Amino acid sequence: MKKIFFSLFLLMSTQCNAAPENITCKKCHPIIYAEYQNSMHAKASVFKDPVHKAVWDKHPAKAKNNYKCAKCHTPSDHDLISGKSKLEDNKIQQTEPISCQACHTIESIEKHTKINKNKFTKKKKYFFSADSKRKGKKITFKEKHSFFGLMTKTSGSPYHDIDYSNENFYDGGMCLGCHDHKQNGKGFSVCDMQIKKNDSLDNKDTCISCHMPKIKGTFVNLKNTHTHAFHGISIHTINTSLLAKHIKLSLQKTTDGFEVSIENKANHTLFAQPLRLNQLRVNIEREGKTLSLERKNFIRIIGKDGKPAMPWVADSELKNTLIKAHETRTVDYDTPLEKGDTVVIEFGYYLVNPKAAKKLNITDELVTEFIILTRKRVEI
Numbered sequence: 153m154k155k156i157f158f159s160l161f162l163l164m165s166t167q168c169n170a171a172p173e174n175i176t177c178k179k180c181h182p183i184i185y186a187e188y189q190n191s192m193h194a195k196a197s198v199f200k201d202p203v204h205k206a207v208w209d210k211h212p213a214k215a216k217n218n219y220k221c222a223k224c225h226t227p228s229d230h231d232l233i234s235g236k237s238k239l240e241d242n243k244i245q246q247t248e249p250i251s252c253q254a255c256h257t258i259e260s261i262e263k264h265t266k267i268n269k270n271k272f273t274k275k276k277k278y279f280f281s282a283d284s285k286r287k288g289k290k291i292t293f294k295e296k297h298s299f300f301g302l303m304t305k306t307s308g309s310p311y312h313d314i315d316y317s318n319e320n321f322y323d324g325g326m327c328l329g330c331h332d333h334k335q336n337g338k339g340f341s342v343c344d345m346q347i348k349k350n351d352s353l354d355n356k357d358t359c360i361s362c363h364m365p366k367i368k369g370t371f372v373n374l375k376n377t378h379t380h381a382f383h384g385i386s387i388h389t390i391n392t393s394l395l396a397k398h399i400k401l402s403l404q405k406t407t408d409g410f411e412v413s414i415e416n417k418a419n420h421t422l423f424a425q426p427l428r429l430n431q432l433r434v435n436i437e438r439e440g441k442t443l444s445l446e447r448k449n450f451i452r453i454i455g456k457d458g459k460p461a462m463p464w465v466a467d468s469e470l471k472n473t474l475i476k477a478h479e480t481r482t483v484d485y486d487t488p489l490e491k492g493d494t495v496v497i498e499f500g501y502y503l504v505n506p507k508a509a510k511k512l513n514i515t516d517e518l519v520t521e522f523i524i525l526t527r528k529r530v531e532i
């Protein structure tokens with residue numbers, strides 16, 4: 153009996169340690185909560201992301217269960233972060249590895265060469281957010297009674313304070329503790345977004361305005377705000393419609409054929425994650441037949457001694473044809489076009505380069521299929 157009681161107690165205490173935080177937010181922010189479930193931030197752990205798992209399974213630190221990826225992939229598993237526990241399957245890993253609070257409590261970003269670091273506020277129930285009309289304000293919950301208490305007007309959230317003065321929530325700086333760059337143990341850059349500051353006046357886009365655009369639906373139950381910032385950030389669940397407009401495809405005829413231009417309006421290198429394979433496909437539809445032209449890859453291959461290698465082994469760059477921030481890349485084709493032709497241009501990516509997928513034994517369909525980000529048909 154004592155034994156049963158003891159193990160019950162253990163079970164309860166482990167569950168307590170890994171108590172989800174997001175459930176509280178759900179009550180008042182149901183739309184954002186629901187959207188978040190499909191985001192990669194809700195699935196960034198080895199238990200939810202088969203690609204992250206496949207790479208972790210080959211990582212030398214796995215033998216010692218020394219999960220060094222937690223700072224960015226599962227910052228909300230607080231016991232794991234503090235070293236109190238090792239990586240294990242629990243509620244946080246399953247449902248909110250990067251919780252609402254993990255983002256909304258980021259006070260500042262400390263810049264480092266190897267990886268940047270998120271500095272979180274220590275204040276309880278204190279969240280940062282952005283609203284240009286309230287910029288600079290700090291809002292605590294207030295109830296105003298009038299008509300002898302018969303009418304009540306409230307402002308702020310009854311559950312938490314809101315701080316609108318954190319610049320990182322306006323310029324996208326809060327994303328860069330995790331997303332800017334990552335070097336391996338050898339000081340070699342495994343992933344670098346090579347972010348460019350927007351200096352043109354007509355392009356004011358930030359990480360937040362592009363990836364979390366305002367869409368229909370109130371952000372809170374207690375008042376109708378009509379719109380909310382999209383929280384379903386992912387390229388895995390193929391919501392390409394929100395982002396495709398930032399990549400412009402165009403075609404120009406040349407003397408001996410034509411050229412296709414790809415304009416990247418994002419302020420970062422496209423598909424910098426070293427597993428990705430970005431590809432341009434061009435087909436010509438002519439008299440009921442389809443002529444497929446050679447596919448063009450945009451890729452960064454990292455390696456050692458001239459051969460491709462895993463990120464923790466790599467010490468050099470073997471190839472880099474990725475499209476940089478604000479770059480327009482032009483690709484030449486020497487196939488002459490004829491009147492009546494339709495040229496179909498497709499620009500997209502594989503989540504995992506098929507060659508690497510084989511090495512990692514990844515067979516998941518979504519991971520191995522070609523995802524079209526944007527497509528254009530040009531009649532000649």
Ligand code: HEC
Nearest residue numbers: 201203204207208211220221223224267330331334425503
């Ligand atoms: C500095 C923060 C940081 C650390 C530390 C980190 N990662 Fe990541 N990782 C990211 C970010 C951000 C992305 C998303 C990048 C993108 O999509 O461009 C990512 C994406 C990935 C992906 C691609 C996932 C997919 O579904 O396509 C893999 C695989 C991965 N990380 C493996 C690891 C492993 C293994 C470790 C630990 C040994 C690790 N990462 C440590 C930030 C980090």
Ligand code: HEC
Nearest residue numbers: 176177180252253279281282283307308309310311372374
């Ligand atoms: C009891 C209801 C309630 C709960 C629970 C709650 N919120 Fe809120 N929250 C509100 C209200 C109401 C507002 C709007 C306040 C205003 O506009 O004056 C708000 C506003 C916010 C904002 C700022 C919105 C803006 O204007 O930019 C953020 C961020 C936020 N909540 C995050 C959270 C997170 C994260 C959780 C869970 C840990 C949470 N909230 C739980 C009621 C709640």
Ligand code: HEC
Nearest residue numbers: 192196201204224225227326327330359363385386387388
């Ligand atoms: C606490 C660290 C952290 C913060 C803060 C963060 N991210 Fe992420 N993000 C990640 C990790 C880790 C992944 C990769 C998850 C995976 O694929 O396993 C990711 C994935 C993504 C992806 C999708 C890539 C994919 O593989 O589908 C996008 C887009 C993205 N983040 C954008 C943002 C933006 C924009 C912000 C700021 C508003 C932000 N992130 C803030 C850690 C973070």
Ligand code: HEC
Nearest residue numbers: 324327331357358359362387395398417418419423424425
């Ligand atoms: C002008 C719009 C725009 C801006 C600004 C922008 N992005 Fe992107 N981002 C895109 C597009 C387009 C893609 C490619 C389509 C996709 O992956 O869904 C992309 C892809 C990504 C990915 C996925 C890459 C991958 O291979 O997994 C991440 C992560 C990301 N952006 C993070 C950021 C961060 C962090 C910032 C701020 C520094 C930012 N983005 C700013 C448009 C933008």
Ligand code: HEC
Nearest residue numbers: 177181184185188193250251252255282360371379380381
């Ligand atoms: C990847 C980081 C990240 C995560 C995770 C995240 N948020 Fe946000 N959230 C932001 C940013 C950045 C903004 C500011 C967007 C803006 O208004 O420009 C924001 C805005 C909001 C707002 C105000 C909405 C609006 O339209 O201005 C609310 C409310 C909110 N978040 C609640 C939540 C809740 C609840 C969760 C968890 C289910 C959550 N957030 C998870 C980054 C995040």
